[in-house]
Amino acid sequence: MPSVSFVSLGCAKNLVDTEVMIAKLGAAGWQLEGDTGSADTVVINTCAFIDPAKAESTEVILEHAQRKRAGQQLVVAGCMAQRYGEQLRSLIPEIDGVVGTGAYAGIVELLDDVRAGRRPVRLGFEPEPEHDFLPRLVTTPRATAYLKVAEGCDHPCTFCIIPQLRGAFRSRSEESILAEARALAAAGTKELILIAQDTSMWGRDRGIRRGGLAQLLERLSDIETIAWIRLLYLYPATVDRELVDAMASLPKVCKYMDMPLQHAHPTVLRAMRRPGNGERYLEIVDEFRRRVPGITMRSTFIVGFPGETEEHVSYLEAWIARAELDRVGFFEYSSEEGTPGASLPGKVNAKERRKRLVRLREAQRLASERARARRVGTTERVLVEERRSLRKTDPMREALDGVATVWFGRSQGEAPGVDGGVYFTGPADAGAFADVTLGGHGPFDFYGRPAVKEPLHVG
Secondary structure, eight states, X not given: OOEEEEEEOSOHHHHHHHHXXXXXXXXXXXXXXXXXXXXXXXXXXXXOSSHHHHHHHHHHHHHHHHHOOTTOEEEEEEXXXXXXXXXXXXXXXXXXXXXXXXXXXXXXXHHHHHHTTOOOEEOOOOSSSOSOOOSOOOOSSTTEEEEEOEEOOOOOOTTOOHHHHHOSOEEOOHHHHHHHHHHHHHTTOOEEEEXXXXXXXXTGGGTOOSOHHHHHHHHHHTSTTOOEEEEOOOOTTTOOHHHHHHHHHOTTBOSEEEOOOBOOOHHHHHHHXXXXXXXXXXXXXXXXXXXXXXXXXXXXXXXXXXXXOHHHHHHHHHHHHHHOOSEEEEEEOOOOTTSGGGGOSOOOOHHHHHHHHHHHHHHHHHHHHHHHHXXXXXXXXEEEEEEEEOOTTOHHHHHTTTOSEEEXXXXXXXXXXXXXXXXXXXXXXXXXXXXXXEXXXXXXXXXXXXXXXXXXXXX
16 A cells, blocks of 8 residues: 655645545545655645745755655645646656646546656646545644635736636535535534635626625535634625625624735735725725624735835835734735736835834734733633643743643634634633633733633522
8 A cells, every 4th residue: 555645835725735635545545644754655735825935845845855765756736836847847856746736636646647657747727626625634623624615816916926826716616615514514523714715706707796605604504513614815805795794694604804905005006906995995894893793803914015115104004003903914025927016116125125024013013902902801712622731931821820731722713823822721622612701812812711600590
């Protein structure tokens, strides 16, 4: 029985692709090996979105190429494979096979070709992302699973290489999504995290002009054992009133909004070919807060886009203070070959980008402090992930009266991998829910204790 080991880099969409490949190979008789040094074949699922991601992917590929032992095969998959294809294999002769983002459903056949010495390169995109996503070996913490509802992107953002890496936007059918969601629920999933490059656009390419995602959320809410449905990566121009209504009225839909805005100044947004402006974005934020009380809001911004001036940075700094989003990720602009942004004038040098990054992060730190302070004292439902041992110097240990072993989980306000979570004293069980009263917070995480249930009064 041949063995295979995976290294998965990059975003949650890549992770789902990895989980599907693992399960397909398992069904075909391959044995999953945790140690890459012992496996017959190593598959590296790469990211190539921005320069740091490409650098990490290249470093990991070279590291495994150097360690590759006689008779072992090395396969590169994902976005870097899709972008560079034959070049990658020519530059690194230790690579035995290349599979792009649109061809990973054929991973079994590709690895058979690799073992036969044919050194295949499979790229291209399937017309519809309807290949079988099942079975999947879910690798996320117990009770949580990502559910990819679409592939690719149609937006013309001048900084982004994703349409070239993943193709045009293609929604999965409702039937395909529901079948996978039911299978995940039957396997113990309680939190479904819907992902796509633009999740709020789901269904529009299938003729649903408005309300497509809202309709899908209603169907998913009917799955009895699913408790939470979280939405990641909404787009400001495709969020419709029906979606806001669904988030406000469906109890299972998390009160959580992740909408990458990228900037707020209208001049920079026009150069990015992004919709709207800062004032319109504030209206969207206010609408969500009005309709979905207690919602947690996250976004991302690009710093140092070509042509960005001191005036634009000051505008964004003031916007951050006004919006008081709970969390924001900042990224230095990365000039990607093949994108319109790469040829724009007014490049911002690295030193200035870093200065602006520090400045905007400080503005957001203050805004986040105010946003987090509003949650202290509330009781929130937490999906328990694991027990953790805290070092003596850990501020969370001090905040919890010196307790060394505590539980860690996430409320509706925390998405996995990016938002931190909630530390609390037990008792609890991994994969179950616990009601926790938040006693305070650190820079990233909250801490608290199990909520005290009110005694019943009879008579």
